[in-house]
Structures are given as structure tokens and as C-alpha cells.
Amino acid sequence: MSELSSTFALPDSAAAIALAGSDGTALRRLEALTGTQIVLRGLDLQIRGRSSQVERLQALIQLLEPLWQRGEPIGPVDIQAALTALDTGRSDQHRSMGLQVLATSVSGRPLRPRTLRQNSYVEAIERHDLTLAIGPAGTGKTFLATILAVRMLQERKVERLVLTRPAVEAGERLGFLPGDLQQKVDPYLRPLYDALHGLLGQERTSQLLEKGVIEVAPLAFMRGRTLADAFVILDEAQNTTCAQMRMVLTRLGENSRMVVTGDTTQIDLPPGQLSGLVEAEQVLAGVEGVAICRFSDADVVRHPLVQRLVQAYARRDARPPAPAARKRTDGTTARSEP
Template structure:
């Protein structure tokens, strides 16, 4: 039978405790659900009750979050989830390092930073490799971070334009079933990319850059026959490329350019017996210089913890099937 213990964590003042517990104790609820403990806050003190291991993990997480609060960094739900994931994976020692660098500030002035160890590896790979593959489930921040890195590169003048593309394949639908002209037809497929750009640059600024062709957002078919120099190029939803499409895209890389290829091999919407270009590329290109592959899993999901649980449950089901 597991022994239940009680430990206390003392803040310097009640304002620090308020910064950690969150609105209506929302952060405490995340910690309780994620680490299997009971937490109560009173004044400038937290009381933590649970198994010895669970309490030790909670104290470790709270200590790391407390250090951020003392530095004036505002804590949000994603920070709580990241810290919990990292303590459970044994990588909490890297947690504070993630807050030493800001990739860029979004349209509201908020700092965009990595949220876990694999995101840090992903961002470092993008910095140093010519081509980076980010493979893993939805919610791991692949698209958002790639767009943030691209915009930061554009603002620094490292590249002259930003090109973002994805195959127009989605859950068994085809463009022919959608009303309107080509732009209207492909825009729904590119909506996650627009959302990321709007969040980082703002809607009006994004639209001005698109009008000036500094940012190009287009279906994958538009890449054929081109050589893309001095550009930051992102291929999203790459699991829905065929082998020929993947080869076509990768060979567009020109001088002074970077490529990021993102996808989730558990969500392939290609017709039966059509091989995914992303699945094959992981094998074909694994030993090619200046190509790095970063793999994410359910524990890297930085949305609500239930999302990671859902992803994990489906992965477990698929393994049994």
C-alpha cells in the first residue's frame, strides 16, 4: 500500500502564490490531475498531499515554476503542462533553460518560447540544418514553432520570403467537392497556417505581406518546377504527400533557403495502397547530411492534458489493432 505524505511549499509573499495557482485555482487543478496529488493554497503556502513520489515530483515542478515567477515571467496552463511532462520524463533540469530565449514576440507582445525538451531540439535543428523534419501528433507545436522561426528569420533579414504549403488532401475530401474558385477551395486546407501567422504577425500585417508576395501560402502543386532561393519554406501535413510529391518538394530547395517538413504519420488521409512520402522519407533520408529529424509523441502535446491522453489512447488502440 502506498504511503500518503504531506509537504508544504512556502512562497515569499501571497502575490507569488497567486501567480502560480492561476485564476480560480486552474493551475492547481492541472497539477492535481496530472500528478495525482491534492493541493490547497493558503496565504503564501501550498500544502501538497499524495504518494511520496507524486509529492516529490509536484514540489520539483512548483520550485521550477516559482523561479520563473520570481523573474517576472507570467505562468500559463501550457507552462504547467510542460513542467509536468518534463518531470515525468526526467528532463525537468532543462525546464528553466527554455525561458532564457524568446524566438519572437507575437502580435500582442507575448514571448513565444519552446515548451518542452523536444521542442527545444526541434528549434535547434531548424537553426542548424538545411532541412528539418518534425514528425508527431497534433498539439505538439510543430506548425506554430516553424512559423515563428520563419517569421523571426524574415524579420532578421536571413531570408527574403516565407513560403508555406501543404497537400490539398483532407479526411477523404477532394477539392472538387468544395465550392468557389481555387483560392476559396484551398484556403480551408491552409487555415491552421493562417491562424499561426495571424497570431504571430496580426491579421492586417500578414495580409499586407501576402499582397506584397513576401509571404506565399499555396497548395503543394504550386511548387512544381520552381527553385526556391533565399526563402524559408514550410511543408505542413506532409503525411499526405505521395513519394513523388515529397521528392518534388525537397528538390525545390535553393541557395540561402531552409525547409521544415511537418506531419503526423498517424493521420494519413491518402487513398488505400498509396504510400506516404513522409513515412518513406524518414527511412530514405535518415543518413543524409544537413537533414535532421525530430520525433514528438503524446507526452509532447502542449494543449490541455486530456488531449495528450486522447492521443495516447488512440496510439495504444492502433498498436493493438
């Protein structure tokens, strides 16, 4: 089949830099995924390949247009998400997602959903009083919820934010922690502070914490309360017991919204204890006003290696367990047959 040459003109240098990446990594990835050859000369993308390959690349570049038009760097997640949308006939949804900017970070970076599942998650939070987000680390479950919480606070749709998580150690025994009560629980809540600092800045976050507009507290502090006019985020919910989950869900008061996030592959509860998140996913399926959003490794938006790590562990978890050892009558050990 004969090759086709085509030129795609970019509007300005910011768009060219955004699409190519500082070291050309994005272009190399586009080449690998479409089988084309791409050369950037000035503001012109010169493309060579079979006609079907060139058309596919042009469609992909057009899907990414909302990003490079803003001069926003194109990452591997953005390219893969656009390609998936193209292959599944969801280009229109992906294009509208690219136009959506939820907020701007303190460093000036636009914050937005980057995959179609993330976009569905944002829509679910906006439409439901209770949203459960379940999936692997790095899929933006907590960060997107925090963005929407801060936005609702700034728009005066809620009066306060309540961010909580169970104080469960991730496989380590930290022992006694010095300081007052807040200092003792702060290490468990650090990821929530990090998200707030990225959105509001450290100074503004501190001011809102001092005024009580934002409350970051361990789950034990929720008992007996009614959380009205609030946006509540329960993070790391896989480490709640069934009783804790039931307790916190029933704290929801008038004009409030709650988002529960967790990864059921990273449960740190004692062996044999059922996770409250696992139970809630089963019990609340189909309940009016409740949305359940499930993420996969394709939605990981951290370092590209994180996605590969999640996939590797998922493959390991899917393998059948090794045969157990059994004792022979002569005292030696033998493997049980599968």
C-alpha cells in the first residue's frame, strides 16, 4: 500500500511545544501508537504513513486540540485516553471533556478530568448526594473530589468541607506519636492536606482550617454528629470497618454531599475482617441518590510507571495460589497436587 504525506498546521509555538513535549516524547508516542512518521518543522507537523494511519493520527490530534490550544502539555494518559475514545466511538464525549476545566491550581495549572471514567465520576458527584469511588491508586479519586468540594465552597453551595479517613497504619506499627491530639492524627491525614495545598495554597488552607471552614479529622471524630451544609470526603474507606462505614454514612445532614473513596486491593484491616467499603458497594447498589464509580488501571494519571505497577499486581492477584505444602508420614514435606 502506497504511503501518504500530509501536513497539520498548528496555530502557534505554545501549541507546538504542548503537542510535541519538551523532548519530543509525545510525538514519539503518537508515532508508536499510529504507525506514522512525524516531523515537526516550525508550526507544521509533517506526517507520513498509510492513508488509514495518517487519518487516525489526524483524528487523534484533533481530539487533543482543547489541550494543545491552551498550551497544556500532552501526557501519555491524555494520548491513551483520546485513542480509547476514538476506538470506542466516544470522540464527542472526549472532546467536550477536554474543554472542561474544573479549577486552576495555585501554580496556574488547569485541573480537569483526564479520562472518560474520571469525567463520569465528576458528573456523578455533581448529580448525587452520595458517591462511592472504588479503584486503584493514582486514579484521581480523592483529588477530583477535593477539587469539586473546594469549588462548591467557593460558590457558597456548602458552608464547610469535612475531610476524614480512618487512622489505620498501612502495614507498619508507628507506635506512640508525640504532641497534642491534632499532631497525633496529622500523619494519617497528610494526603488530604496535600490536595488542599495544591488547590488553595498553604496559607489560605491554614486560614480556612483555623476558622473551621475546612475540617480535617480522623473518622472517630464523626460519631454522634450531623454534617449539614457540608461537603464530606471519606478517604481510604477500604480501611473502615462495617460499623464505621454505617456510622459515617448516616452522618449526612441537610444540603450535604458525601464522597467515599477507596481501593479494595489495599485493605489494611486485620485478616478476616470485612471492609466497610466492600460491604457498602454491595448494600448500596441501586439505592436512589447513590452513585458507584469504578476505576481501572487505565485511569491511573500519576507517573506512567504507576499504571504498569497496578497492572503487574493485578496479574499476580489473578493467578491461582501456589499449592500448599503438606507433611508426609516420614516427616518430610510434599506439595499438594492442584
